[in-house]
Amino acid sequence: MNAPSVCVVGSINLDMNAYVHRFPRPGETLHGGRFTTGYGGKGANQAVMVARLGGNISMVGRVGDDIFGQDMRRNLAAEGIDARFVFESAGVSSGVAVITVDDNGQNTIIVIAGANGLVTPDDVAAAQAAIAGARVLLCQMEVPMAANLAALRLARAAGVTTIFNSAPVSGEVPAEVYQLADIFCPNETEAELLTGIEVHTLDDARLAASIILDRGARAALITLGARGCLYVSADGADEVIPTVEVNAVDTTGAGDAFVGSLGYFLAAGVALGTAIERANAIAAISVQSPGTQSSYPRREQLPPELLVL
Numbered sequence: 001m002n003a004p005s006v007c008v009v010g011s012i013n014l015d016m017n018a019y020v021h022r023f024p025r026p027g028e029t030l031h032g033g034r035f036t037t038g039y040g041g042k043g044a045n046q047a048v049m050v051a052r053l054g055g056n057i058s059m060v061g062r063v064g065d066d067i068f069g070q071d072m073r074r075n076l077a078a079e080g081i082d083a084r085f086v087f088e089s090a091g092v093s094s095g096v097a098v099i100t101v102d103d104n105g106q107n108t109i110i111v112i113a114g115a116n117g118l119v120t121p122d123d124v125a126a127a128q129a130a131i132a133g134a135r136v137l138l139c140q141m142e143v144p145m146a147a148n149l150a151a152l153r154l155a156r157a158a159g160v161t162t163i164f165n166s167a168p169v170s171g172e173v174p175a176e177v178y179q180l181a182d183i184f185c186p187n188e189t190e191a192e193l194l195t196g197i198e199v200h201t202l203d204d205a206r207l208a209a210s211i212i213l214d215r216g217a218r219a220a221l222i223t224l225g226a227r228g229c230l231y232v233s234a235d236g237a238d239e240v241i242p243t244v245e246v247n248a249v250d251t252t253g254a255g256d257a258f259v260g261s262l263g264y265f266l267a268a269g270v271a272l273g274t275a276i277e278r279a280n281a282i283a284a285i286s287v288q289s290p291g292t293q294s295s296y297p298r299r300e301q302l303p304p305e306l307l308v309l
Contacts, residue, residue, distance in 0.1 A: 003056040004267035007134040007160075009124060009151040010043015011116040011142030012061045012076070012086065013095035014068045015292050017252070021103050039075045040097050040292045041116065042140040042167060045253050049260025049282070051079045052298045053307075055267060058082040058130040060123060060151070061143065062115040064094035069115070075293075085127040089115040095142075105248035105287065111142065111168070119143040121150035132158035135267040138259060140165045145174060152180035161266060164217075165259045169193045179216035185262075186212075187223045187255060202240060205230045221276070223258060229276055239273060243280035246288055253292035258283040278306050 015038045024030045039048070043061055050057040059081050063069030065088050072094060076083040093114040101107045124131070124147050131137055137155040139148045139162070148164070155162045164181040166173060169190045178184060188199040197208040199222070209220035209232040219233035228242040261282040265275035282297065289295035299307065 003054055004050075004136075004264055004269075005056040005134045006047075006050045006136045006138065006263045006267050007058045007060065007127070007131045007151075007155075008043050008047040008050070008138045009060040009119070009127075009131075009143065009147060010046065010138070010140045011041035011095055011113070012044040012059075012063055012072050013039075013041035013097045013111065013116070013142075014072065015040035015097045015099055015252075017099045017101060017291065019101050019290075023100060023102055023108060036291065038291050038294050039072060040099075040253065041095055042142050042165070042256050043138075044072070044076065045256035045293055045296075046138050046140070046165075046260035046263065047076070047081050048079050048293045049257050049296050050264045051081050052296055053261065053264045053282075054299045055264045058085065058127065058134070060085040060119070060127045060130070060147075062087050062089050062119050062123065064088070064092045064115040065090050066094055068094040068096070082130070085123065085130060087123055089118045092118060099252055099292075101250050101252060101290070105250050107250070107252045109252070113142065116143050119147040121146050123147065124150040124154065128154055131155055131160065134160055136161045136163060136263045138163050138165065138263045140167055140259075141170060141173075142168065145177070149174065149176060149180070152177065156180050163259065163263055163266075165255070166190050166194060167255060175215060178212065181217045183219045183221050184212050184217035185221045185223065185259060188225070191222050199224075202227075202230060206232060206238070223255060228280055231272070231276060241273060241276045241280060244284045246284045248287040250290040250295065251287050253295065254283045254287045256292075257286040257296055281306055
């Protein structure tokens with residue numbers, strides 16, 4: 001059996017993680033407990049999650065011509081990710097994320113796009129064969145929207161399932177993105193920013209999902225943290241998929257673990273509801289360890305029931 005094939009168009013970052021008892025107030029200096037660095041970027045995170053589950057994964061993106069970029073290329077190769085379409089931008093820094101994590105496992109993140117902001121439709125066009133040959137395309141909002149649109153158009157023309165993860169929300173999403181998304185996937189905060197609906201209850205989430213569908217998405221999948229997910233589709237599906245309750249150590253990258261896992265399972269032909277359940281379970285595993293990619297489980301570490309295809 002061929003490995004499930006997924007293509008990711010997205011960001012590649014170096015994460016700088018500071019661990020503190022609580023977040024500082026404006027103008028306040030706090031002593032932190034420890035500091036680590038790790039690999040991140042929403043695109044790279046999702047690609048690593050697919051790779052660790054055993055998927056055949058290609059990545060489209062950019063790094064700078066600095067030491068961080070060289071290191072991140074080595075990391076992608078070590079994870080088994082096809083990085084032929086990760087290009088280098090001369091004279092530009094690689095992407096960086098500065099992350100603060102408190103004792104409750106909550107986080108704040110500042111992202112400096114660097115080379116991620118220079119991903120172009122031409123970069124995407126160079127990867128046309130990889131996109132058209134995949135079963136699932138994953139896109140997010142840490143590279144220019146023009147590049148996302150180019151990828152979504154290629155995928156739709158080739159009959160590839162598209163998942164648009166609207167994170168982080170930094171502006172309006174073009175109407176065509178909704179129309180090209182088979183699954184439009186925000187978290188509850190992002191859903192509020194995009195639709196104007198404050199998402200406190202499931203009915204709030206359903207209202208936000210209905211707006212996403214009205215804009216042209218084939219389905220809306222709103223992640224709700226410890227409450228799981230709400231899946232609503234244009235063909236009438238309406239399902240709440242719960243997640244398991246765990247003691248969260250660090251929630252950084254949990255959304256990417258979910259999206260990457262979902263892409264893998266859908267590419268493997270797993271039924272949607274089951275794919276979401278398994279993605280929930282893998283995201284729950286990730287929050288029980290510190291770090292971003294470092295918290296993602298590998299295939300051999302997972303219980304067999306999460307991997308039966």
